[in-house]
Amino acid sequence: MPRANYSSGAEWEQIVGYSRAVRVGNLIEVSGTTAVDEAGKVVSPGNAYEQAHHILTTIEAVLGNFGAGMQHVVRTRIYVTDIRQWEAVGRAHRAFFKDTKPAATMVQVSALIDPAMVVEMEVTAII
Numbered sequence: 798m799p800r801a802n803y804s805s806g807a808e809w810e811q812i813v814g815y816s817r818a819v820r821v822g823n824l825i826e827v828s829g830t831t832a833v834d835e836a837g838k839v840v841s842p843g844n845a846y847e848q849a850h851h852i853l854t855t856i857e858a859v860l861g862n863f864g865a866g867m868q869h870v871v872r873t874r875i876y877v878t879d880i881r882q883w884e885a886v887g888r889a890h891r892a893f894f895k896d897t898k899p900a901a902t903m904v905q906v907s908a909l910i911d912p913a914m915v916v917e918m919e920v921t922a923i924i
Contacts, residue, residue: 798822803862808837820863825922827856829876831914842913845882849875849889849916856920857893867893869922873901876917880905886916 832848841847
């Protein structure tokens with residue numbers, strides 16, 4: 798099957814050796830995504846809802862590069878640094894997946910790569 802990699806141009810992709818997303822056949826995997834702007838600055842430090850919303854907006858754009866949309870997402874994985882923020886993150890998730898309702902996991906992690914980051918998400922989509 799043909800493989801297509803998508804790079805967002807983030808410096809971490811070259812440093813670590815990964816792609817923002819990979820499509821193989823009708824499967825798209827989007828790497829763990831955090832709330833950073835085009836300059837690499839953390840968006841809404843410490844704000845779980847705003848970060849989750851920003852992340853999902855970014856993921857939506859990444860999927861668009863493969864001709865896919867949020868309706869194609871079948872799985873989300875959500876990592877939070879404070880599980881007490883689950884409702885705020887859940888509100889953002891629902892805003893994008895109210896009708897699609899993918900399988901979802903949310904777990905608390907001890908830290909993300911920058912202390913200002915409180916949410917990271919990855920998705921699997923099938924088109």
